[in-house]
Amino acid sequence: MNGTTGQTRHQDRVWSVAEHLDDVLSKIAPLDPIELQLLDAQGCVLVEDITVPVALPPFDNSSMDGYAVRAADTAAADRDAPVSLTVIGDIAAGHGELPAVGPGQAARIMTGAPVPPGADAVVPVEWTDGGAGEGPAAAMRAHSAAPEDAGGEVRVHRPAAAGAHIRTRGSDVTEGEQALRAGTVLGPSQIGLLAAIGRGTVRVRPRPRVVVLSTGSELVQPGEALGPGEIHDSNSFQLTAAARAAGALAYRVGAVADDADTLRSTLEDQLIRADLLVTSGGVSVGAYDVVKETLTALSATEDDGSPLAGGTVEFRTLAMQPGKPQGFGLIGPDRIPLLALPGNPVSSYVSFELFVRPALRVLMGLPDVHRPTLRARITDGIASSPQGRRQFLRGLHDADAGTVAPVGGAGSHLIKAMAHANALIVVPEETTEVPADSEVDVVLLG
Numbered sequence: 001m002n003g004t005t006g007q008t009r010h011q012d013r014v015w016s017v018a019e020h021l022d023d024v025l026s027k028i029a030p031l032d033p034i035e036l037q038l039l040d041a042q043g044c045v046l047v048e049d050i051t052v053p054v055a056l057p058p059f060d061n062s063s064m065d066g067y068a069v070r071a072a073d074t075a076a077a078d079r080d081a082p083v084s085l086t087v088i089g090d091i092a093a094g095h096g097e098l099p100a101v102g103p104g105q106a107a108r109i110m111t112g113a114p115v116p117p118g119a120d121a122v123v124p125v126e127w128t129d130g131g132a133g134e135g136p137a138a139a140m141r142a143h144s145a146a147p148e149d150a151g152g153e154v155r156v157h158r159p160a161a162a163g164a165h166i167r168t169r170g171s172d173v174t175e176g177e178q179a180l181r182a183g184t185v186l187g188p189s190q191i192g193l194l195a196a197i198g199r200g201t202v203r204v205r206p207r208p209r210v211v212v213l214s215t216g217s218e219l220v221q222p223g224e225a226l227g228p229g230e231i232h233d234s235n236s237f238q239l240t241a242a243a244r245a246a247g248a249l250a251y252r253v254g255a256v257a258d259d260a261d262t263l264r265s266t267l268e269d270q271l272i273r274a275d276l277l278v279t280s281g282g283v284s285v286g287a288y289d290v291v292k293e294t295l296t297a298l299s300a301t302e303d304d305g306s307p308l309a310g311g312t313v314e315f316r317t318l319a320m321q322p323g324k325p326q327g328f329g330l331i332g333p334d335r336i337p338l339l340a341l342p343g344n345p346v347s348s349y350v351s352f353e354l355f356v357r358p359a360l361r362v363l364m365g366l367p368d369v370h371r372p373t374l375r376a377r378i379t380d381g382i383a384s385s386p387q388g389r390r391q392f393l394r395g396l397h398d399a400d401a402g403t404v405a406p407v408g409g410a411g412s413h414l415i416k417a418m419a420h421a422n423a424l425i426v427v428p429e430e431t432t433e434v435p436a437d438s439e440v441d442v443v444l445l446g
């Protein structure tokens with residue numbers, strides 16, 4: 001909406017936070033589904049209904065280490081008058097060949113092992129002498145130490161009802177039943193269920209690939225010494241981490257100098273692996289605001305053969321603080337979304353939370369695209385907030401007390417305060433001062 005041909009042209013208008021967000025989200029659609037290995041699908045949205053191919057458990061099996069018996073044989077068992085049964089062998093989990101249990105017989109059975117034919121109950125080993133001929137056993141003896149316990153006699157001193165300690169076939173899920181519905185977000189338990197029913201891969205919306213690029217000739221990689229006027233590049237790290245936390249596959253590109261050709265060729269190189277691009281810095285009104293300079297000129301390159309040709313990125317002023325200057329557009333032949341965030345570290349992070357994170361969640365097809373917002377009592381007053389701009393202050397939210405405490409001031413260079421906050425305090429556009437103990441909106445950063 002602002003000038004696209006001259007940096008000195010006045011802004012056409014100021015956009016509200018909601019207008020900018022709506023514009024971004026209206027131009028982004030969920031990514032096409034792909035088939036992924038289970039663990040690669042963690043956090044992704046399922047796009048197919050999953051039907052159970054084979055019942056779970058697939059066979060009747062024991063829920064206890066003990067003896068598979070005929071329940072009727074144990075009916076008279078008592079501590080003072082144990083019933084003696086002949087042990088015909090061992091059945092461990094994974095055994096396929098099962099001995100048939102006849103009257104007066106028992107098969108020693110392990111948890112998860114198939115219940116043998118003839119048996120209709122399992123007696124836990126603690127209800128028997130474990131074959132040792134003494135009092136109640138606490139456990140079985142290891143087969144390697146006492147192989148004779150797989151035979152001989154076992155004394156049962158407590159009756160087992162028919163069906164006792166047997167997990168029947170299909171008692172978890174039955175064949176043909178729906179295991180998971182399309183639209184389910186795959187967490188650990190859902191992945192466990194898919195594995196249990198034998199699915200090796202699933203169709204999901206993939207994680208978006210996000211390229212994060214910071215700009216500024218003053219930026220130095222952390223770990224390297226600073227020269228005069230230089231600072232460490234923190235935005236590309238913070239934004240990459242934020243993209244990962246939002247579920248994306250994020251690629252951090254080191255800081256790009258304030259040079260239009262370098263920025264352009266870097267973007268051209270990166271476009272191929274991006275579902276969304278995020279830049280930080282260079283969007284304001286300075287003489288070296290190279291992101292704005294380069295991307296504003298894109299629409300004029302319609303036919304120049306460049307991979308960026310034909311895209312349009314608009315730079316606009318938002319009625320918010322921090323985060324006033326923002327750029328957004330679609331670039332390259334595939335019209336990849338690009339969000340150009342302001343360079344001040346708090347501004348770029350708040351902008352990420354408000355605009356990039358929802359965009360990533362739309363790409364993933366996730367249901368709740370916004371951070372939860374709630375009301376809380378502010379512990380300290382806000383002396384002044386800019387009229388006409390929605391302010392997002394850093395806060396520490398205490399869920400038990402229902403309070404939020406401002407952390408640090410409003411300055412968008414206050415990186416430490418951001419790191420000690422867990423929430424954003426929202427001061428509406430027309431509110432210029434907030435008394436202590438009043439109720440405010442709080443965005444939880446999780």
Ligand SMILES: Nc1nc2c(c(=O)[nH]1)N[C@H]1C(S)=C(S)[C@@H](COP(=O)(O)OP(=O)(O)OC[C@H]3O[C@@H](n4cnc5c(N)ncnc54)[C@H](O)[C@@H]3O)O[C@H]1N2
Pocket residue numbers: 214215216218219231232233234235236255280281282283284285286289322323324325341342343344345347412
């Ligand atoms: N005359 C005006 N000046 C400014 C205005 C304005 O309206 N009129 N707006 C201010 C606001 S608000 C913001 S926000 C910033 C946005 O500036 P840029 O997006 O152009 O960002 P830079 O100038 O490149 O950097 C701003 C600031 O942030 C530091 N920075 C940048 N990148 C990083 C990074 N990767 N890691 C750490 N710190 C970074 C940079 O050194 C600057 O201090 O413009 C205001 N100016």
Ligand code: MOO
Pocket residue numbers: 320321322323324325342344347348412
């Ligand atoms: O709008 Mo800026 O982001 O206040 O520092």
